[in-house]
Amino acid sequence: MSKTIIPANYTPALNLYDTQRAIGTVKRLFADTLCATLNLYRVSAPLFLEASTGLNDDLNGVERKVTFDIKDSGIEAQVVQSLAKWKRKALKDYDFHVGKGLYCDMNAIRRDEELDNLHSVYVDQWDWEKAIRLEDRSEAYLKSVVRSIVSAVCATEMNLHAMFPQLQELPLHSPNVTFITTQELEDKYPDLTPKERENAFVKENGTTFLMKIGAPLKSGKPHDGRAPDYDDWDLNGDLLFWNDPLQCSYELSSMGIRVSPESMDRQLTAAGCDDRAFATPEGKAALDALTHPEIVRRIRAAKQAAQQAGAKLFVLDGAVIIGTAAEAECDKLCVVTAPFEVSVERIAARDGISPEMAARRLNAQTPEAVLTAKADYILPNTSTREALAKAANELCDALIGEGCRA
DSSP states (O other), rough: OOOOOOOOOOOOOSSSHHHHHHHHHHHHHHHHHHHHTTTEEEEOOOEEEEEGGGOOTTTTTTTOOOEEEEEETEEEEESOOOOOHHHHHHHHTTTTTTOEEEEEEEEEOOOOOOBTTTTTSSEEEEEEEEEOOOOSSHHHHHHHHHHHHHHHHHHHHHHHHHHHHGGGSSSSOOOOOOOEEEHHHHHHSSTOOHHHHHHHHHHHOSSSSEEEOOBBBBTTSSSSOOOTTTEEEEEEEEEEEETTTTTTEEEEEEEEEOOOOHHHHHHHHHTTTTGGGSSSHHHHHHHHHHHHHHHHHHHHHHHHHHHHTTOOOOOOOOOTTTTTTGGGOOOOOOEEEEOOHHHHHHHHHHOOOOHHHHHHHHHSSSHHHHHHHHHHHEEEESSSHHHHHHHHHHHHHHHHHHHHOO
C-alpha cells in the first residue's frame, strides 16, 4: 500500500506548469554543471536489456525484474532496474579512458519498490560513470567526488532560486558535507532503525554522506542492501539531504567506487551469491569482458616492477590463464592438476562454500584436457603441499637455467 502523504498545511511554491518548467531547468543546469565538473559526456541509455547478458542490475539482490519476450527474435528482455553494470561495459564500448566518463538519462521500472513521497515504480534520474586510476580507489577520492556533486547541486539550487522568485524564501542546502560510516551511525543510535538513524543524524547535521553500505554491521545486519557485484562495500555511500516539508532525510545519490575483481569475489561469497558469476555462459562472458582487461594491466605492472627489482623469474599463479589475454604474458605454461573431487573439496574448504558451488566454479573453467594440451609442464597436486612446493621450486630453477623470465 502506498505511503504517499500530503503534509499538513503544505502549499506548493510553484503551480503545476511552473513545476514542470523548474524540473526541466534543473535537469539542464545540473547536467551541464556535473559534466563540466567531472569531465562527463552524454550517451543514450537503454530502456531494456537482453536478460542473458546479466547486465541488468539486481539492486538489493531480491527485487523482481519486469521481463518480456521479443516476438521477432525470441529473446527474453528485461526493463532496466539500474544501469550500474551497463555503464561499466559502456565505458569500454565507448573507449572512455581514465579521467573521462559518461552521463545519461536513466529511465527504469522497479516493480517491487515500496511507494511513498520519495519512491516510485517509474524511475527518471541522472546516471553517470567514470573511469578512474587504480590509485583513486580510495576513501579520499570518493569524498572529493561527493563534494563536487554537492557543489553542483548547490549551484543549481541558487540558479533556480534566481529564475523563480517564488522559491527565494525557501532555505538553500548547505555545501558542507558531513561524512559518517554506517557502523558509526549504528554506534551513535543503537536503538533506532536504519532509517530512523538517518533522519536523526541528517536533521542535526544537514548534508551527509553515509559511507560503507552493504556489509553486516556489529548488530549482524547491514544498514541497507547492496548487490554484491555493484559497489565496493568499503567505498560507497548515500548522499543525504534534509526534506523539511516531509521532516525526513532523503537520498539524492547512491554512489560508490565499483567492485574490483577481489572485492567482488569477497562480496559474492559474503552474500552467498558465488553462483551469480557462473550462472550462464553469457553472464560469465560479460564478467570476463569487465574484469580481464584490468587483470592483464595489473599483471604487466607487476612484471615490470619485478624486472626493475632484478628478479630472475616472474611467476604468474592463476586459475584462468590459458585461453585469456594473460596467456600472452607468459613464456612458458605450467598446469597444476588434481582429481576433480579433490579440487572440489579443497575449494569448498578454502572459501567456505558448498561442494556444489565449488563444482560449479570448476565446471565454468576451461576443461583440464584443454589446459594440459597447451601446457609446457604439468605438476600433479595429489600429495602434500610440501611436495608440490618442492616440485615447483625445482621447476623454477630449471626455468631460470633456460633463461625464461615469465
